[in-house]
Structure formats: C-alpha cells, structure tokens
Amino acid sequence: MKRNSPHPTLSQVARKAGVGTTTVSRVINGGDRVSPKTLARVRRVIETLCYVPNLAAQTLKGHRTKTIGLVVPSIADPFFASCAEVVQAIARANDSMLIVTVTANDSRTEIENLNLLIRHRVDGLIIVPANSQSPALRELLDRIAMPVVAIDRPVAKSAIASVVADNLIGAQTATQHLIDHGRKRVVCLTGESTLYTIRERISGYRKAIESAHLTPIIDTSVKDYKSAEYAIKSLLDGPNPPDAIFSTKNSTTIYAFEVLQRFNISVPGTIALLGFDDFELASTVRPSISVIQQPVEEIARRAAEILFEQLFDERKTGSRLFSKHPQPIRMHTRLIQRSSCGCVPQIS
Amino acid sequence: MKRNSPHPTLSQVARKAGVGTTTVSRVINGGDRVSPKTLARVRRVIETLCYVPNLAAQTLKGHRTKTIGLVVPSIADPFFASCAEVVQAIARANDSMLIVTVTANDSRTEIENLNLLIRHRVDGLIIVPANSQSPALRELLDRIAMPVVAIDRPVAKSAIASVVADNLIGAQTATQHLIDHGRKRVVCLTGESTLYTIRERISGYRKAIESAHLTPIIDTSVKDYKSAEYAIKSLLDGPNPPDAIFSTKNSTTIYAFEVLQRFNISVPGTIALLGFDDFELASTVRPSISVIQQPVEEIARRAAEILFEQLFDERKTGSRLFSKHPQPIRMHTRLIQRSSCGCVPQIS
C-alpha cells in the first residue's frame, strides 16, 4: 500500500505529468510562469486524478487557513442568523470559509470556543462578546495576534474594533416618539439588564424621559410570558397605570403584545407599544407593532469588511496595525411606524 | 528573525522544558507514558508560552481536521438556522468545529462549496441538497471518500444517508384534517414545486383528497404577497370558491394569512387555513394558525449523530462502510391544532 488517503498528492500529479512539484504548485496557484503547454497538461492530470490541494499543507507553509471564525450567542436567533448569513457571504467573497461557534452568552464557553478557533488558526475573528466587560476575554483577544472585530457589543477597554447599533439613540427616539404621541407614563419593560445592548437602551429611555421631565418606570423582571403577565398586571393595577410600553427587545415585545391581547387591552388606545428590534411578523399581527429597526445586515457587513481590511493590511505590512477604529462604530437605527404606537390607523 | 508567527511551536516548548519533542507531543495528547514530574513541567511551559498546537500540522500527519461542513440553502431561514444550531452543538460534543456554507438552492454554488470544503479536508459533511436529482451532486458525493448525510431532502439514487421530515404523511394528515372539519373544496397553495419537500407535500395532499373522492385544486403560483393575493382572489371569484387552504410552506402560509386578513375573510369561518411548518408567531396572530410541525431539532440531531457514527466506524475500520441507512429516515411530523383550521375557538 502506497497511500491510504483518498486524496492524490501534488507530487503524484507532478510524476504523472512528468514535471517537477514546483510546476504543479505554480499551476494550482494561478499558473504564472508556466508554459501554456505544460499548464494544459498539468491541468488535465489534475482533472483526471481529481486532485484537490491539501489546505493543511499549504497552511503549514503559508500561514493562512482561509477560514475565519464567528462567535455568536446563538445561530437560531434571527438577528445572529442574519449576521452569520452576511458574514459567510463576505467571507466567501474573500476566498475564506466561515466557522461558526455558539456561546449561549456564557463566558466560559466563549473562551473555550476562542481557544478552539485559535487551534484551528483561523485568520480572523468576528465575535459577539458574551460579556462586554469580561477581563479574561479582553486579555485573550489582546494577546492573540489576529484581527478581531466585535459585533453588536464592544469589548470594553480594548483596541478591538466594534460595530454596533446605536442602541442609546434608538431607544431615546423610541421613547421620545411615545412621548410625542402624548403619552405621559411610559414604562420600560426589559429583562437581563446585564447585557451591553440592553443597558444602552435603558439609558436611551432614561434620557428621553428625563428631558421630558417625566418619571422613569423601569421593570426589569420580564423573562417569559408569565413574568410579563405579572409585570404588566401589577403595573396596570397600580396607582398610576402606564399609558405606553417601550420594550427593549424582541421577545419582551412579543410577550407584552400577547399579554395585552390576552387581557383585551386596547393597543394603542389604552396602551401604546413600541419595541426595540424588528421581527418578521411585526407588521402582520393586529395591531401591527411599531419598532426600532436595527440595520443587521449593515452591521454584519461592516464588521466583516473591517476584518478583511485588517487581514489585508496585515498581509501587506506583515504585522498587525493598531485598530483604525478605537471607538465603536454605531450604526443608525430606524423608527418603523406601524399601528401599535398610534401612528398608522388600524386597517381591518 | 527566527519566527514571525505569533504562535510558539512544539519544539520551542520542548527546548524550554528541556525535553524532546516526543514528550511534548505526548503531553498535549493526554500525557500518557510521561512521568508526572515531566508532565507538570511541560504543562507549565505550555501555559507560560501560551502554546496552542497547530492543527494544520497535526492534520498533515493524522489526517483529521476536526471540522465538518454544513451546506444549507440559507442560514437566515429559521429552519436551517435551527439545524445549524443543533449540528454545531453535536459537532462540539464530538470535538469538531462547524464550517457553514450557503447555496441559495443553487446547484453551481453548491458544487463550489463542496469543492472548497473538500480542500479544507473536512472530516464529514451534512448537506441540504439544492436539487435532490442533480447527477453532478450525486457523482461528486459518491466520489469523495467522506461520510455524508443529507438533511431535509435525500440525494436520489445514491447510498447517501438522509434524514427528512415525513412530508407526505404530514401533508396528508393536514389535508385529511381539513376534510374532517367538513371542508369539501380544499385548495393546495404552493410555490417552487421543483423542491423535493414541496413535491412530497403536494403528493400527500393529493392522496388525502383522492381517498376522500374530492377534487384536487392546486395553485403553484405563490411566490410573494402579490401572487398570493392574485391566486386567492381568483380562486374566490371563481365558480367554486374553496372553503379551505392547505399551504405547503411557511412563507406561503403567511402570505395567505395576510391576504385573508386584508380582505376581511373570516378564518376559519369562510376559509380554514392549515400550513406546513410551524413558525414563531403562529400562535400569536389572530386567529392563531394551525400547522404541521416538523421535528427540526430531531432531524438535525439524527443526521449529525449518524455522521459521527460513520466517522467513528471509519476510524475504527480504516475505510468507509456502506451506508446503514439506504432509505431516507423519515421523522414524524405533528399536527398542531390552533384556531385557523377550526379546532380551537378563538379567544379574544
């Protein structure tokens, strides 16, 4: 037995074509400096043998794996799924493959994932940090000499470039919009307030409320339908029931909507509803739900582009440049006016 | 300059620890046959240097990349996103990473993706074939000596294992259910009838209709809201307006729902609606929409498990076994009874 691997090797091709290995190498790398005749012959042999270059071997020399890593909390989440789709497209356009790993927002899992990706010697990394503040993450990322771009949440105190939605201004706009509709008691409904994005959104809400000299009412207890029901019920039964809800994320918006629907509370009549982040059926439900829309694709695209720029610069200069983007790049959000805030009269 | 790579090498570790490379190799591979003292010392050096084994080099010897490829039409699609999530989890549990590529259901892109994955020498492949019938795909897959499992759609005339939903029986059940509700004119609304899944679902519809001695009414023209509107309007204005709609996929169900809502047609009063494939807000909209639910996670899990079994067998026996699963594995679907078919009285 000569070879047990199912894949023919470059030198087999060389032998069969009656040329040196260098020539074959040149052929598979574009075919420069090879005579047309030889080129054609080698190409034919490659076809015949179904030869496919072994990337591991190329990597061992060239130091590029043509793979980038994407580290997200979840793939099933529509937001991150869209990110993944865009990133994979741009990776492909740059002759790279995409390895996806999921963290479930757990810092330990995240570090594990990163170490695995480092083992795989990915050329670069796009990451949605489980915890923006984590020192362990910052250190790891600063240590590895590899282009990294953060998405959706920055890495605090680090030089790592990041692309995020303008959560603060988005939330401020949302809240202000509710106020402009004449609402005086706007409650901010939210869960997990440890996440960077959520904290920013709460700040935006606060800012709008304060500049309108209203009282902030923040309920951070929503994590499922049950808790949403309890929260809303309590608020409604209280001394000063709210007349509007600003919810800081998708699932919260949906729970709130379901509770309101269940209790037959008129929306936007009795309570106006405005959520952060758009979702597929927001315009299909009745009333349709107004939201702050994040430019998901743009965020992912921008991040991927920055990553490949860094990769390119690195290859040209031979060493890592300091980030051109020390500050998070904030992408504009958009207010989508539908019925639940009182903008569009209900159709049916 | 000695080393420009940011990563220390095994032999650097060996030198610094004052041992041979073999020993270090043993340490990073579990530490068997190494004295506790040496082991501890080497481990310390590894820590200090932040040494991470280079997978490319290991691969070059051991012939395993610890990566598997997933080829799907889209990542943004919830169905495939869920698949990806599950597959990545199982890959991780088997010490492998997941490379995801997307085809947009285009056969050419699919072949390209596969070739790239082969270059990367992935250990195995999970694929959602763009076209079940494609001979090019079948040949490529049969040629490469690598475990492959198809998901959602089988690869026709090949020995490749596949895990799919039981589309035919699911659709038959759906249609029968509508008939059981006393509906006599059940229309099947669909688009792209070239896809395996859709064809199967149409067959299931046919089967149910025929055994009830009713007339099949199939409209394959739905691809967006506009076409759905036109289709439904035409049907409704025709001589024998339908009293029920069975839609073969998510987007079609949603378009149909929106059209019905827009025209203020009572559901399920005038027209009952039942769709194939569940979706997030199906129970939130009013009326809530009854659907045939596919066991997405189970399908993906089963496929991934089979893949890793094959991988394991291959490693043990040193060669590829013939598939233990020549026939597609069909996973049971489930009828979720909600309001739109007439099962659950509307709440609000």
Place this chain on the structure above:
DNA sequence: CTGTTAGCGCTTTCAC
C-alpha cells in the same frame, strides 16, 4: 520556463 531542495509543526516508529 523548470526542477532541486529545505523545511513549515507535528506524530510516530524505533531504539535506548
């Protein structure tokens, strides 16, 4: 234009 050759970082006999 083309071939020879020396490794890339690791695993693995095989001898000590």
Place this chain on the structure above:
DNA sequence: GTGAAAGCGCTAACAG
C-alpha cells in the same frame, strides 16, 4: 520514560 529522526503535502528560494 524518553528522544532522534523520518516524513505528512506543500511552497519558495535558488540554481539551471
């Protein structure tokens, strides 16, 4: 227990 040495498949000088 441990190490020396021979490659895995490929690229990149360097010499023809």
